Amino acid sequence: MALLGADVRLTPHRREVFEVLQGSTDHPTATDIFTRVKDRSPSISLATVYNCLEHLSSAGLIKQVHLERGQSRYCANLHEHVHFHCETCGKVTDAHPAAGFDPAKFWNLPAGTKITRTELAIHGTCASCATKG
Amino acid sequence: MALLGADVRLTPHRREVFEVLQGSTDHPTATDIFTRVKDRSPSISLATVYNCLEHLSSAGLIKQVHLERGQSRYCANLHEHVHFHCETCGKVTDAHPAAGFDPAKFWNLPAGTKITRTELAIHGTCASCATKG
DNA sequence: TGAACACTTTAGAATCATTCCAATTCTAAT
DNA sequence: ATTAGAATTGGAATGATTCTAAAGTGTTCA
Known part of the structure; x- marks a missing residue:
């Protein structure tokens, strides 16, 4: 394969x-x-x-x-996505893009830099834990 | 402090x-x-x-x-920034935003999710390593 | 068929980063 | 100065991952 x-x-x-x-x-x-x-x-x-x-x-x-x-x-999710990490319960869930979007465009990287992948981690409290708290 | x-x-x-x-x-x-x-x-x-x-x-x-x-x-850089990681030489450098940018807006997170911080890592080859290769 | 070779798998040892622990030292406020 | 709480220490303990050496499994092709 x-x-x-x-x-x-x-x-x-x-x-x-x-x-x-x-x-x-x-x-x-x-x-x-x-x-x-x-x-x-x-x-x-x-x-x-x-x-x-x-x-x-x-x-x-x-x-x-x-x-x-x-x-x-x-x-094993190979689609473009980011990870949401709940700091309360520890669960990690995938979040998918609202619109096609290239995060690299938003940041000033030196000329000549080659990007192979980006990893966005969002940390916070998930809806379920937020309700309980 | x-x-x-x-x-x-x-x-x-x-x-x-x-x-x-x-x-x-x-x-x-x-x-x-x-x-x-x-x-x-x-x-x-x-x-x-x-x-x-x-x-x-x-x-x-x-x-x-x-x-x-x-x-x-x-x-110790507390300004909004992301990390660029060169997979060839291992160096990590900061990259600052080209424009005010809220990554959370671009992703479909469940209603009620609270975000405390986001971490964006961009992996690739830095300009210096890209030239040598 | 079967000898040779490369790749995979295994158990356990080794390594590496980090955390824990118990004892000691320091600091700040009586 | 006394005392309580926090900080610091070295070493032991833990936990995740990698390494190693031996054994297993194909696969190739003479």
Whole structure:
């Protein structure tokens, strides 16, 4: 399977990791994914999960997300989107653009800079936590 | 010293950590800061540097930045800005807005969501690395 | 078919960043 | 000066991730 120039041989483990991530909307961490994949393939090791995530993300099939100190999270949503992180309950949700929009245009980057990707993280309180508080 | 609602007693160590960070434009990590502060105060410990950074950032005097897996970086630039991260040389530079811009307006967040801060990271190749490559 | 080779997977060890802890020192206000 | 609360320390502990060496799984093609 090829995408964005890089190849990944889609071994059973890699496929499972990918499928588990595609079936998750909560931006799981590597250990979350490990736990979920283990239900189907009890023999898989955490090292393999890391390895699979590494290969899948360098092939562009998934994305790594870094929102806070601690564990990386992963995301199989390849559409243009940003991440909303609730500082109260910790949940991370995707938000999609209201209109086609290139954030890079709004910032003065030095001439000659090449952009490969942008990551926008919005931190705050989600509607549900805001109501309770 | 008070700002944004929180207080910090500005002890000598905290002041030094803050000054070192203010004098740095390279978004140093905690150990980078530890090394630099050690030149002036050889007895300071890494735990104290972490402690100072924690207090300074919860008081709103500095910001933590999470761009990639691994160490957190810190930044004393409180003006509205985004971070450009060169994937080739690893340098992180600030970019300031071309025009007043509220990223939150462009994304469909659920009604009732409260935003406390946004962090935009732009990854790519800096002009200097792009020329060499 | 099967020898050779490359890639994948594994468990556990190692590393690295960060946090915790208990003891000590400092500061500010009685 | 005394005392309480906060700051600082070094080292231990934790947690996430990466490394390593060995074993497994194909795949190629003579």
